Amino acid sequence: MAQSPVPWDENDEGNSISAVSSSDLNAYAKEFVPGFIPKLSSAEQINAEMEQKYARSTTAPTTTAETLNETTKSNTSSVSKGKKAIAVVKRDIGRQKEPLNILFCGHVDAGKSTIAGHLLFLAGQIDQRTLEKHQAEARENSRESGVHAFATDTTEEERARGITVEVGRAWFETERKHIVILDAPGHRHFVPNMILGAAQADVAVLVVSARRGEFETGFERGGQTREHTMLVKAAGVRRMIVLINKMDDSTVNWDQARYNEIKNKLIPYLKKCGFKSDEDITFIPCSGMKGSFLKTAPEEQCAPWYTGSAFAQYLDSLPPFSRNIDGPFRMPIVEKYKDMGIIVMGKIESGCCRVGDQCVIMPNRNRVKVTNIYYEDMETDFCICGENVRLKLENIDENKISSGSVLCSTESEPCHVGKLFDAEIVVVEHKSFISPGYSAALHIYGASVEVQLQKLIVLVDRMTGERTQPNPRYIKQGHAAIARFQLSQSGKGICMELFKNFAPLGRFTLREQNGTVAVGHILKIIE
Structure with a gap:
């Protein structure tokens, strides 16, 4: 006989599980519900109208710092303090270009930093003199093939070892977008840094290598292709661009069959993580070394079978993102x-x-x-x-x-500060049972602290969202549950919010040294 649904403090504000669905955080969900209410505020409507007006225009006016200041003065002189958000949106007309934050993620050595650096060079953000300086430094470190990576790998350690450690940051512009590049480390030891980058991203760019053997290494269990994909989805990123890199490698030679092989292996996993193949996922072949399909299609017909946009062109074509401009700063x-x-x-x-x-x-x-x-x-x-x-x-x-x-x-x-909270979690990977007393590293945006599971309140059916078994003794991989957690550090809390009120500070991941254990969102802050 099926158990009847179990109530859970539904009279307490923000506690009802009906207010949030397990699919909101479930890395394997079919549907993703964005954290912010999709209805546009008054300020956002103004912004959307300006974006549409700008999209219809053929050229954007040149904006200098002086003209921007003049625009600022004229647009805000009659606006009261209580309408600050609308005033700022009007002043933003002077900038013209929508901000877009993209995260390069994927397995180590897939070519993320090389793509980022070469794209910056093609976009005019790195001049010839700087490139020659990078070439000289690359020769000193015996890394001639990784010269473009020096644009975002800026520390001596990163350049000497040939791997990204911190989240590199750079920017360039297209016709309609101001694009910030967040270059995440691909090594498993630096996943916490990658999580911080994912929290800031509007779009994830998963870089995979087409070279024989390299894609398989990154995609198999233990490779960072899988974990990074799950983490960006858990961070609320809704759109995924997959760059199939190194298509010019001698083991590939722009082979369409290899491109399709990788694409067909990735799509089922991306869907499993909650991305929709048609709406949310775009595949683009490229060569980070040669720059093919980064800014524009190459002049030589290396891939006549690919008829889609180049990477930068596709980014420029993305529709404007809905922003919470009316909200508290x-x-x-x-x-x-x-x-x-x-x-x-x-x-x-x-x-x-x-x-x-x-x-x-x-x-x-x-x-x-x-x-x-x-x-x-x-x-x-x-x-x-x-x-x-x-x-x-x-x-x-x-x-x-x-x-x-x-x-x-x-x-x-x-924002709220908490150290004891109830949350809905999904265990994405763990070999043994998880029971009260279990400890892990909690990551909420930039915060990383140890947290302990205090109580398992109720199991949640991942398909229906109904509460089933109260007070379970344990949970395991694949289970969803409402649970109570407490920060291990005594007397200190961290910034957090209810997921339904402010998603960026309401999402979290639980990790052990070997990988991500669970993802979740906060339902109630107790203290």
Whole structure:
């Protein structure tokens, strides 16, 4: 006899499992529900209208820092403080190009950094003199074939070892997009860094090698192709571009059969992770070394069988992303440094910010003032949701900013801080049973702390979302459950939110040294 559904604190606000579906976080779900409400706010409608207007135009006006400032003054002089979001969107017209954050992910040595660097060169972001400098350094490190990787692999360790350690960051522009490249490390030892990159991404770019043997190594169990795919989906990334690299290799020679073989092996797993083959996945053959199909199609007919767009052309054609511009200002801090003051970096996940704004850094509740805003190579007086920016802060010591800190506006409630919470999780890979007392590393955006499973509340049917068995003794691979977790560090909490209210800080992963164990989202913050 089937068990009747088990209630679970449904009278408590934010606790009802009906408010969130297990498919929202399930890496194997058929459908993905985005974290933010899809209905456009008033500010977003203005932004969408401007994007449509711009898309219809044939040329974009040239914008200098001076004209941008003039546009800013004229567009905001009559706008009240209570309508800050709309004012910022109007001022953003001066920038014209939509921000797009892309994450290069995949197995080590697939060619991620080489593709990123070569694309930057083709887009004009790396001049010939800089390229020649990189070539000289590559020869010194006996890495002539990896010269383009030096554009994003900037540390001595990365250049000497030939692997990415930190998330490299660079940018270039297309006709309609301002594109930020996040180059994630492919080695399994640096997956936590990759998770931080995935949290900032709008689009994932999975790079796989077409070279005989290399694709198989990355895709088999233990390779990072599988784990990275699951992690970007768990991070809320909805669109996947698969670059099948090294098509020019002597073992491949732009063979369509090899391209189709890799494509046919990947599609079932991508679907299993929740990506839709038609809407969410695009395959593009390329050569990172030669630059083929990165910016444009090559002049030589190396792949006459491929009739799709080149990589940069496809990125430029993507429709605008819906942004939470009307929401409270939230910027998870991913990096900090000193430069005539304290500067923090990050992607704005909600709302907007202007020079002079008063903010608070959570979880320590330090009040700061934003004195300068830098958007790539331009100093500006505002920034909006979706942009990767640098903010100079006043009234703060560097040691007060820790991993996982979030910059919030003082005009609204700051983000929550928690150390005991209930969450719905899906165990994606674990060889043994998981029971109360189990510990793992919890990753929420930039925060990484040890967490302990306190209680298994109820099992959840992954197909129907119904609660089935209350108080199970254990869970195992493939199980979904509502569970209670507590941070192991005594007395300290980290920034987190309910998934249904603010998805970027409501998603998390649980990892052990050998890999990702579970993904989940937060249902209730207890304390």
